Amino acid sequence: MSLTPDASPEDDEHDWDSYLIETNSEAAPACNFKQSLIPPKNEFNIGEKLETIDPRNQDSWCIGTIVDKEGARLRIRLDGTDDRNDFWRLVDSADIRYYGTTEKLRGQIVPPLGFQQNSTRWAKYFEKNLKNGPFAPESCFKSRPKQPERNLFKKGQKLEAVDPKHPQLICPATVNNVIPGDYRIVLSLDGLSSSNNFKVDYSSRDIFPVGWCKSAGIHIAKVGGHLPSRTSNKILPTTPNKQKTIISPSSNDSSYSSTTTDEKNNNSVSKRKPTKKERKSSIDYDDVQLNNNKKKYPIVTVYWNYTSDNGGMLLNPQNISLTVIY
Numbered sequence: 228m229s230l231t232p233d234a235s236p237e238d239d240e241h242d243w244d245s246y247l248i249e250t251n252s253e254a255a256p257a258c259n260f261k262q263s264l265i266p267p268k269n270e271f272n273i274g275e276k277l278e279t280i281d282p283r284n285q286d287s288w289c290i291g292t293i294v295d296k297e298g299a300r301l302r303i304r305l306d307g308t309d310d311r312n313d314f315w316r317l318v319d320s321a322d323i324r325y326y327g328t329t330e331k332l333r334g335q336i337v338p339p340l341g342f343q344q345n346s347t348r349w350a351k352y353f354e355k356n357l358k359n360g361p362f363a364p365e366s367c368f369k370s371r372p373k374q375p376e377r378n379l380f381k382k383g384q385k386l387e388a389v390d391p392k393h394p395q396l397i398c399p400a401t402v403n404n405v406i407p408g409d410y411r412i413v414l415s416l417d418g419l420s421s422s423n424n425f426k427v428d429y430s431s432r433d434i435f436p437v438g439w440c441k442s443a444g445i446h447i448a449k450v451g452g453h454l455p456s457r458t459s460n461k462i463l464p465t466t467p468n469k470q471k472t473i474i475s476p477s478s479n480d481s482s483y484s485s486t487t488t489d490e491k492n493n494n495s496v497s498k499r500k501p502t503k504k505e506r507k508s509s510i511d512y513d514d515v516q517l518n519n520n521k522k523k524y525p526i527v528t529v530y531w532n533y534t535s536d537n538g539g540m541l542l543n544p545q546n547i548s549l550t551v552i553y
Contacts, residue, residue: 266443298444
């Protein structure tokens with residue numbers, strides 16, 4: 228079942244219809260996913276607060292603020308932390324709930340890991356900065372979709388998946404492997420090397436049927452496109468054109484040649500610059516040591532120190548000759 232709308236895609240969007248034909252592949256059925264067939268509506272507003280699980284500590288419910296949204300997704304920042312730990316959740320995620328739920332369940336809101344102030348000052352921080360909200364209304368939170376009874380994925384099927392290294396980005400992906408009896412699947416992001424392959428639960432909320440994200444108003448990255456930065460929407464080049472300079476001695480005079488190498492195009496341009504004197508590389512010192520025994524180098528005594536079971540006693544001193552270059 229494909230959820231791709233009939234409208235023709237824009238130039239900067241991934242075209243699933245033509246892509247499936249070009250790759251001679253099939254889309255994973257929508258019944259394989261733990262997602263609503265019709266994407267839920269996002270009624271949250273940026274700046275509203277809610278209760279959310281700290282992704283780094285699944286036992287902790289914290290206060291988070293919505294700092295961005297796209298389609299049915301929310302970008303959340305834990306109050307008391309910076310943007311380095313922002314994360315994305317769907318509006319029907321089990322990891323978010325309206326403020327006051329924890330108190331009703333006789334639980335306690337706790338400071339997140341990495342809280343910038345002393346944890347003993349959390350109560351004052353909460354009273355001053357968080358207690359008055361604004362908090363997202365209970366009506367904004369949607370019911371969770373049903374989970375498939377078992378892993379129904381097959382190798383080679385196409386889907387949409389969150390890039391683990393760039394969680395604000397959703398990419399076309401392929402089921403690379405399905406381990407019999409396992410609840411996980413191995414995914415590869417189309418257009419990227421196998422080093423970017425990763426495993427997810429078959430019931431993960433970070434994988435979607437083909438066309439689901441477009442129906443939800445979420446942008447899909449084009450295969451082989453540019454990667455955005457981790458904490459913003461700024462686009463970064465995938466292959467930066469870096470240059471390095473190699474210095475080599477000249478054979479005719481006391482100058483050196485500077486060769487600038489374009490690492491991307493493997494081209495080089497040589498330039499000559501004057502210098503006051505020729506510098507020797509570290510290999511020259513090794514040659515001096517081999518051919519001229521007049522140079523003396525210190526002997527360094529190294530002690531292996533074990534402190535766990537010996538009260539800090541020094542054990543097994545060993546003399547090791549080390550070459551020291553000044």
